[in-house]
Amino acid sequence: MSTRLSTSTSTVRAPQATWILAVAEMRLMTREWAAMVFAFAFPVLLMLILAGVFGTEPSEEYGGATPDDYYVADYVAVPLGALALIGLPVMVAGYRERGVLRRFASAGVPVGVVLAAQALVTVVLVVLGATAVLAVAAPVYGVPAIQRPGMVLVGLALGTVVMLGIGLVLGMLARTTRSAQALGLLAFFPMWLLGAGGPPRAVMPEPMQVVSDVLPLGRVSAAIRESWLGTSSIGADLTALLAWLLIVGVLTVLARRRLR
Amino acid sequence: MTQPFISVHNLSKRYGGRQVLHDVTFEAYRGEILGIVGRNGMGKTTTVEIVQGLRDRDGGQVDVAGHDPAHDRSALREVVGAQLQSCALPDRMRVDEALRVFTRLAGDVVDWRELREQWGLTQLGRSAYGGLSGGERQRLFIALALANRPRVVFLDELTQGLDPVARQDTWRLVRQVRDRGATVVLVTHDMEEAHLLCDRVVLLHQGRVSAVGTPRELAAGVCGGVRISFSAQPVDLSGIESVPGVATVRHDGTTAEVTGSAVAAVTVAAELARRGLAPHDYDVHRPGLAEAFLLLTTPPANESETVTPQVGAR
Known part of the structure; x- marks a missing residue:
């Protein structure tokens, strides 16, 4: 029985499929700006407000930096938080809820490939969001010089992987788009206020400092900010992020089973 | 007929402790429309998802064009096209984009413009998925299911929620798919659809095959x-x-x-x-499939009229 087709015309491999979907998603994104307004406007607005409120005098509470420099460097990580914790889960849960994942699965595209494409799109948006923060800060407060660019990149890269992982897990756990949004907001606001964009850790009482240290987004913004301003070493932050990477890895495997 | 293109033998499946498929056996031949029919929740979708390699089975043998779906999933991807139940595309994706994305994912074995032309989608090229009517969506989905030039196409509850005209149009398209040489496996609970469209039907009831045959054979055999x-x-x-x-x-x-x-x-x-x-x-x-189906699947509780099915599971 010669029923086997030749394999020369095989369907595409996973990395290529991820790329095809990511490009298509990017195109869709350009038509869905309304959904992205929060992730882009919120960090820029808050950066403008906080850097303006706390002035330009170097301060101990800000690790010896000026508050405006502190908040400009700090807010580089906030778009990552908003996009990974709110945007990504809503996207993943929405695709599952509406049957888009099934549509791609029936074309032989594994769920993992669709999720990877969405994560890739989120990375592009994170870069755009961080660029927007810096572009708005430049004429208003100025962008502080980067003291340790290599470490900034390490913090940004590791932080992106961890935060995207958390976003994917939230998206896989949420049953509906609405619950994904609720979970995302619930995850984002404490992380933002207590670590990445709220009051500096030094002014917090000890219990809040402990909470702040545990939350991953604070570690990401600290790693970026401290190496950007050269104020302190980021060893502890990177260690905490590596621990989070491990946790997220385990959670991803567990959550992935729910999609089966 | 020649060798079966799909053969399913004693297929069984459990969800948790519940047995949803018992010894399901049937065959599909090249160039036919085979209906998998039955009420909702009787195991139709589970059956075709196992045959497509989207779900694991607990027992039995399945062969699709020489491949076992449980082991040769990637090989099967080249042979199988599918439209599953309750699927969607992103609302803002345009028809052209969908066709391009799915043909690229399938390795560009079909020209997306050709597909667009063949299935009457040229006028809709720039329309977003979210704005398409039910019938237009199904037309697009059939086209997408053919993006890898499959030899067997699974269509699950294709005309659910369509108005009568759109239903007729969709049936015409399904016949076209068959006439171009593909085997079509059509899952439906709509007996009129199965009667009019299918060359043969497999009647599933409570996870078992209760009859197999042409719609006319079944109707005549059961209703007499x-x-x-x-x-x-x-x-x-x-x-x-x-x-x-x-x-x-x-x-x-x-x-x-x-x-x-x-x-x-x-x-x-x-x-x-x-x-x-x-x-x-x-x-x-002449009694139709719908009547045969009712007789076969209604428990003989009515003392006055008891009809014994005459068509067996083969």
Whole structure:
């Protein structure tokens, strides 16, 4: 029985499929700006407000930096938080809820490939969001010089992987788009206020400092900010992020089973 | 017929402790539309998802074009096209984009413009998925299911929620898919659709195959014969019950109703003609798949009428 087709015309491999979907998603994104307004406007607005409120005098509470420099460097990580914790889960849960994942699965595209494409799109948006923060800060407060660019990149890269992982897990756990949004907001606001964009850790009482240290987004913004301003070493932050990477890895495997 | 293109033998599946498929056995041949029919929740979708390699099975053998779906998923991807139940595309994705993305994912074995042309989607190229009507969506989905030039296409509840015109259009498209040489496996709970569209049907009930055959075979085999009605005077009908093929004759004063085997449709007409009667409303009702299905799947609780199915699971 010669029923086997030749394999020369095989369907595409996973990395290529991820790329095809990511490009298509990017195109869709350009038509869905309304959904992205929060992730882009919120960090820029808050950066403008906080850097303006706390002035330009170097301060101990800000690790010896000026508050405006502190908040400009700090807010580089906030778009990552908003996009990974709110945007990504809503996207993943929405695709599952509406049957888009099934549509791609029936074309032989594994769920993992669709999720990877969405994560890739989120990375592009994170870069755009961080660029927007810096572009708005430049004429208003100025962008502080980067003291340790290599470490900034390490913090940004590791932080992106961890935060995207958390976003994917939230998206896989949420049953509906609405619950994904609720979970995302619930995850984002404490992380933002207590670590990445709220009051500096030094002014917090000890219990809040402990909470702040545990939350991953604070570690990401600290790693970026401290190496950007050269104020302190980021060893502890990177260690905490590596621990989070491990946790997220385990959670991803567990959550992935729910999609089966 | 030649060798089966799909063969499923003693397939079984459990969800948790619940057995949803018991020894399901059937075959599909090249170039036919095979209907997997039954009520909702009877295991139709589970069956086709296992055959497509989207779900694991607990027992039995499945072969699709020489591949075992449980082991050769990537090989199967090249042979199988599918439209699953409750699927969607992103609302803002345009028809052209969808066609391009799915043909690229399938390795560009089909030109997306050709697909667009063939399935009448050219006018809709720039329309977003979210703005398409139900019928247009199904047309797009059929086109997408063919993006890898599959040899078997699975279509699950394709016409659910479509208006009658869109349903007819979709049926025409499904016949086109078959006429271009693909085997079509159509999952439906709509007996009219199965009767009109399928070359053969597999009737699933409570996770078991309760009948296999052409829609006509099943209807005739299960319901047995025809029902004839026409207007006539009682006096005209004496002796009709002894005409070959006739089982019962009833008359309510104006209308006669005769039941019997299929041949009665002709013998009763001939007898009436011989007596010089030509009732203008002579009507022969052949039971459809829907009636056969009801008889096969309704528990024989009605004491008055018990019908024994005559068609077995083979």
